[in-house]
Amino acid sequence: MPDAQVPPSGQTGAEQPTQEPDGGRRILHEIVSSSWLVSVLAVVLALVIGGLLIAAANQEVQAAAGYFFSRPGDLLGLAWTAVSDAYAALFAGAVFDPRAEEFRRAIRPITETLTVATPLILAGLGLGIGFRAGLFNIGAQGQIILGGIFAGFIGFTFDLPMGLHLVLCVLGAALGGALWAGIAGVLKARTGANEVIVTIMLNNIAIYLVAYLLSLDPFQRTGSNNPVSPPIADTGVYPLLLGTGYRLHAGFLVAIAAAFFTWWLMERSTIGFRFRAVGSNPDAARTAGISVNSTYVWVMLTAGALAGLAGSAQVLGTERVLTAGVAASFGFDAITVALLGRSKPLGTVLAGLLFGALRAGGVVMQARTGTPIDIVLVVQSLIVLFIAAPPLVRSVFRLPSAGGSRSPKPIVPVTAKEVSA
Incomplete structure (x- = not known):
């Protein structure tokens, strides 16, 4: 006769545990329990990649790329200007606008x-x-x-x-x-x-x-x-x-x-x-x-x-x-x-x-x-990607793996033979 499964103590017949794989729960636990540093670095990494996309979308940068090997400084300077101007405008539209003539308009962002x-x-x-x-x-x-x-x-x-x-x-x-x-x-x-x-x-x-x-x-x-x-x-x-x-x-x-x-x-x-x-x-x-x-x-x-x-x-x-x-x-x-x-x-x-x-x-x-506003959507999507993959962020910045992110081990049901033993 096969061994009968004994439910954990305190479990009644009215409520049986849902049998489903714990892979999703484990991944969610790892994301939620990751360190603040991983979250911050995920945002930084998304902004860096967003900056590269801003530079690539700039027409002046594209033109300078045609003669990069003769004057590489032009490409780098124009790329830096494009990225810094874009993020400065993002800050002005989101936090404080230094160009505004009145204080009320300056704090509207x-x-x-x-x-x-x-x-x-x-x-x-x-x-x-x-x-x-x-x-x-x-x-x-x-x-x-x-x-x-x-x-x-x-x-x-x-x-x-x-x-x-x-x-x-x-x-x-x-x-x-x-x-x-x-x-x-x-x-x-x-x-x-x-x-x-x-x-x-x-x-x-x-x-x-x-x-x-x-x-x-x-x-x-x-x-x-x-x-x-x-x-x-x-x-x-x-x-x-x-x-x-x-x-x-x-x-x-x-x-x-x-x-x-x-x-x-x-x-x-x-x-x-x-x-x-x-x-x-x-x-x-x-x-x-x-x-x-x-x-x-x-x-x-x-x-x-x-x-x-x-x-x-x-x-x-x-x-x-x-x-x-x-x-x-x-x-x-x-x-x-x-x-x-x-x-x-x-x-x-x-x-x-x-x-x-x-x-x-x-x-x-x-x-x-x-700058195309779609760049903002790309940055948001990249944040999603990096937040959902903490090991990827750790590998990019060479951070040690988080030992505390492991999910608890599931309770293994015991058999009647193990109980009698």
């Missing part, structure tokens, strides 16, 4: 960076919670859309007092994102469905859902054939922090508050300990009495709520209307933000600011130097 970074930070915080819990939540795009739908509907439909209206809009955004992510969490817990596939499919459903809703009378602006909602009521929008001359709104404060909440949740609360325990080793967590399946649901609900708040930043703050492009590419960029920030709140905030700066400064870089 940093306010644009903060505005663009707000949804990236919020969505990145949610994804980071999922990554630390061992879940590949790729559904921030759909969760942002649902958060925007809920916030927008409450914002332009109801007539409520100031303060109360905004609070209900924000809570509605969190609820919409949580419900959408909760679908993937429940399917993961009840059926073992792969959360990557489920969240990607939910992204597509959300994209078509918002397009359909904007074709209905309750969501359409009166007298307009464009797919845009009525404007959000003044009582339901985020107030501007620096006046009408800037787009920076109180949603940025919500993002900072969410970062503090995420830190407390993951580092100081019992439920955060459960999230991290399941992410480190679900079998060991199950043996310790933690309900892994219910933890998956709570992780997705929390992550979705934060991504839904990112939708509120767009609908209630930046755009103040609901459109089909409410999520833009924030949901996908937030994946890189969370990975670059190692799924930690502080790192996610800093990574969100970096990507906000790249977005805000890329337009100015193109306008002043003629």
Whole structure:
């Protein structure tokens, strides 16, 4: 008679461990647990390669390459000028513009960076919670859309007092994102469905859902054939922090508050300990009495709520209307933000600011130097590549391998013969 498999102690028949390869969990653990130095060097390496592309795209540099062997200094000088001018324009468009005649105009770039970074930070915080819990939540795009739908509907439909209206809009955004992510969490817990596939499919459903809703009378602006909602009521929008001359709104404060909440949740609360325990080793967590399946649901609900708040930043703050492009590419960029920030709140905030700066400064870089804005997209893609491959960054800079990045060994089920022995 073949040896019977004895489940680990504390495991009941109602909750069986999901049998799936641990390769993805191991890779995610290695990315999240990599050192800050690897993340910084990944950004530096991406900027260096981006600089080479900027020089290669410059027409003067291309012309100087034709007589490189007769006057190599011309090529090197023009290449340096092209790269330095492009990155200087990027800085001027993202942080501070020294050419501006007034101080208010000089600091406008940093306010644009903060505005663009707000949804990236919020969505990145949610994804980071999922990554630390061992879940590949790729559904921030759909969760942002649902958060925007809920916030927008409450914002332009109801007539409520100031303060109360905004609070209900924000809570509605969190609820919409949580419900959408909760679908993937429940399917993961009840059926073992792969959360990557489920969240990607939910992204597509959300994209078509918002397009359909904007074709209905309750969501359409009166007298307009464009797919845009009525404007959000003044009582339901985020107030501007620096006046009408800037787009920076109180949603940025919500993002900072969410970062503090995420830190407390993951580092100081019992439920955060459960999230991290399941992410480190679900079998060991199950043996310790933690309900892994219910933890998956709570992780997705929390992550979705934060991504839904990112939708509120767009609908209630930046755009103040609901459109089909409410999520833009924030949901996908937030994946890189969370990975670059190692799924930690502080790192996610800093990574969100970096990507906000790249977005805000890329337009100015193109306008002043003629550098294709696609270079910024290439730099972002390179950051994704290097963050997803820490050994590659270590090999380029000849860093020692991180011994602490190995994932915990899985618990091996014991047989009845081993128990009797």
